[in-house]
Amino acid sequence: MTKVLVEPDPEEVKQLSEALGRQPVILAGICEAEYCGRAESVAGPALRIAMCKPDGTFILHNAMEKREPTNWNPAPSRQSIEVRDGCVVLRSRRLDVPEEVVVYFHRVFLACSLPKEGAKSEDSVFYLFKSEEDMKRVIRENPSVIEPGFRPVSEEVECEAGVADMVGYDEKGRFIVLELKRARAGVSAASQLRRYVEAFREERCEEVRGILVAPSVTDKCRRLLEKYGLEWKKLEPEPLREDGGKKQCTLTEFLDGEGD
């Protein structure tokens, strides 16, 4: 499945055409590039690396420098490889708007397609910003970030279902249970909050609101919250700041499985 061509003939490179759109394709070599669309550009001969991703994304990088690509086409786009006058011509065209990049490879050092089976769906990147402790501090110091009139009462409150992150009262005196998540919350957060709310309802025999505090929630989580009559308060974590010398970041635990 991994097909690699080293310093191939142009005609050999053309074989990779069939992988385009199905597998990742990489080309590296000396090339010139033209872009035409919202703006236009011409790039003189240089060593560059081209990537074609199965979703249609096309990226052309200067091989020597810069984080930003020389040229690109975001998905949805389509690529093709032709051979013309002994040159490998990689053409990429956006499907939604008229924009095109054409790359003329005078010389190809590397041309390859990668196997796609390796690509698991569980590719998601989880961002963990500050600690949950920081979220608590923010709410403690400025309770209105939850809602106007919110009064926090205690933290780490035990109940039948476990330990609630924070509890308090709303403007109208109703009891509120907060569940804090510093990263995107999954269904597990919703069901955990539900358990706490029910426990407090039993315990206190009064109306209890449950609010999930998180920067974002998954779709499933959102639906579950709705089903249970719970609420979500979006709270953006503050960016890390390093004060006082260099700060050591410990990359901690992976997020617990929000499997279902």
Added chain:
Amino acid sequence: MTKVLVEPDPEEVKQLSEALGRQPVILAGICEAEYCGRAESVAGPALRIAMCKPDGTFILHNAMEKREPTNWNPAPSRQSIEVRDGCVVLRSRRLDVPEEVVVYFHRVFLACSLPKEGAKSEDSVFYLFKSEEDMKRVIRENPSVIEPGFRPVSEEVECEAGVADMVGYDEKGRFIVLELKRARAGVSAASQLRRYVEAFREERCEEVRGILVAPSVTDKCRRLLEKYGLEWKKLEPEPLREDGGKKQCTLTEFLDGEGD
């Protein structure tokens, strides 16, 4: 100079270490990644492509989708390759701020370094913005958008200070220099126009007006124009129009209300 390893053993990959920082290095395979710095993230196992550029730039791409990298380190950064428990560990560290990305390759499909001699310095990309061309066309075809009685005479006119976009005469026969900007104009536009105006004054020994033509100007630019006795004519670049038939996206130019 081109060294390519296909489905290599971890120890083989380690040989590429010496190319890091000197030649472009590409690694592709199944990996997990951790990032820690301004924020933190963990990325689960997936097929990804890593690029290390000689300037220190490090980019890790999901091989299947997205224009934006999963993780990255802009220059100045430094990378290293180790082998640990049979895993290829690619580590990248920014040199200016404490930020690090660590990539654990469980499996490597491709590992290569590219020759750097191919990389000519003449890599520059030239951008030609359609909308500025459009602005010129609009003024050419309908000079009164500048002001009633304006008569354009020539475009791309050389003078001591450079090349003026457009020159002409006003109703009263006064010489006018136009500086066109397709987007919000900053102070540089104002001082550039000023240089042209002064050059033409010297050259022609007559009164010369300078008009900055742009959809909007920054506050600082506006103050500078005032100080130099220059003028600003608001002109919106026209949306791109399509040549084929169906209508096309317009370049979203969000101009603030330019309140005063």
Added chain:
DNA sequence: CAATGTGTAAAGCTC
């Protein structure tokens, strides 16, 4: 050096 503005911004989220 920091502050500011630009980008073929891209990408995510709200409506």
Added chain:
DNA sequence: GAGCTTTGCACATTG
């Protein structure tokens, strides 16, 4: 879908 905000924005320019 359009519109708005965010980005580990990156990057250039300006003060």
